[in-house]
Amino acid sequence: MSEKLQTLIIEDEELARNLLRSYLKDNPDIEVIGECENGFDGIKAINDKKPDLVFLDIQMPKITGFEMIELLDFKPQIIFTTAYDQYALKAFELNAIDYLLKPFSKDRLLAAIDKVKHRIQNEEDNTEKLEELSNFRPGEEFIDRVVVKDRHKIHIITVDQIRYIESLDDYVMIYTYDGRHMKQKTMKYFETNLDPKNFIRIHRSYIVQVENIAEIQQYEKESYIVILKDKDKTKLKVSKTGYKRIKEVLHF
């Protein structure tokens, strides 16, 4: 491989960026083409510059390194950096993803770069691996926000903004109080990662926020619909198991 790896650093702390830059300065394989201080800038830079390699910090303001991956159109090779995150480490180990634990030595960094070089030479694609990683949430806590991208704008939706979620084959449509957003995630993901006290899977195609339910109506014998608290009084079908779940959560 004759060309240098076009490399991007995405890291919110200045000192951490400085260190990484100084480690990479004389490296014959690396050319640093940019640095970003937060995830928003990071997504833009990756999509614009299409780097070969990205050093990505997990803990960052606005959106985390994990959330960033969900929003990337173009998926470069990524070496994650983190100070301490047990859950993330588990995910990395499971998916054989490169990571560096801060503080790390130059040798450790070079070893990680070598692995990436090897993968690029073998033309290994890591898109699938990264996608799997973003579905992996081994933490015990439920998610409290979802990040989505509409054309060029990134939205952070806190879960209390979600009215309901509709399944659309490989995508889901998230209906919030001020619009709707498409996202490439499974219903299963939302069903397991949203707090079941607040969100109920009422149907194969729908997850509804409990607070947003205005009414439950019997539609035919043994078949129900929920009516939501919005202007249009959206009606959603309820499956048999869905009805059971609603009963459990609302205690009636």
Add this chain to the structure above:
Amino acid sequence: MAVLKLNTSKSMKHPLTNNYRLLLFYSLFWGIIAAINIVLQVLWYNVPITYSLLDSGTNYVLYPLLGSSIWYSIRYNSLEEVSVGRLILFHFIAASILCGIWVYISYAIYQPFIYDDNKFLKDGLPPKIFAGYLMYIIYLVFFYAVNYYQSLKEKIKKEVEYKALIREAELQALKSQINPHFLFNSLNSISSLTVSNPEKAQEMVINLSAFMRYSLMHNEKEMVSFSRELDNIKLYLSIEKVRFGKKLNAEFEIDSHCMEAEIPNMILQPLFENAIKYGVYETTEQVTIKTVCECDGNTLKISIVNDYDASTIKRRGEGIGLRNIRKRMEIIYNQPDLIKITDHKTSFEVQLIIPQKQAVS
């Protein structure tokens, strides 16, 4: 004493009905005494067996039955709480009533067996009354001993529970002190500074050491002066300031006579850690953490306010850090509601109220 009182409802129960083994021993003990008495009377003193049975029956069966009620007379007349005079008077009256009832029932049983020529039962009255009082005293001692033993056992149990609670709280507090994320990120900053600014790296190592040392001291001393705790917070913030630079802005508004107030060691640090986690971590703009302290008579009030970006996070009230502080404050001051949390939507406020033994002025 306070600890003992917690459990009085349980020990109000009669020890004999509550503890079957004790009941068995009690019955066995009086049964053996009765048997020995009968054997001696019949074989040695040639007392007719009927009379001996009557005598033993009333003395060692009837009295133990009636006497078990003496428990209640001691349970409601604690040795510590009632004066000696009242105690003696009370027990004299109780003994008289008990003896009266006992003698009356005894003679009601004797009645069919008393004949003119039978002196044995008739003349037995004065010594029987005397024996009644004597036995009352024996029961009294017995029940006081049982009561004392029970209380002691409860007290020890309570103490063990209490100690375990304190240990657990301490452990939890300790766990929340040195956040690994903070530690490793700080070490990474130092690693970076050794290349670009060795002097600053050295300063940060020293600050980090001082902060860690203070954290470890937590085990030895529960209370410190507010000025020391505040120094530690400033140390902590200076370390974080190296990491976050301009993004972190700390402001203090401290009433100067608060400095000598007493405050639990390391109680503030988790609050600042939270302020940084939810304030500074989650935004790209500058975040101000404002600390206001005032003393008002017997309390020290500390309020910590940090800005936060409500569009990216939804604060879920009380996390582990705040819960631990609340728990610790409850254990130390035995008072609820010493910590108040207010979400002002763009800022988050935690207020601590620290009671003072002496008025601070």
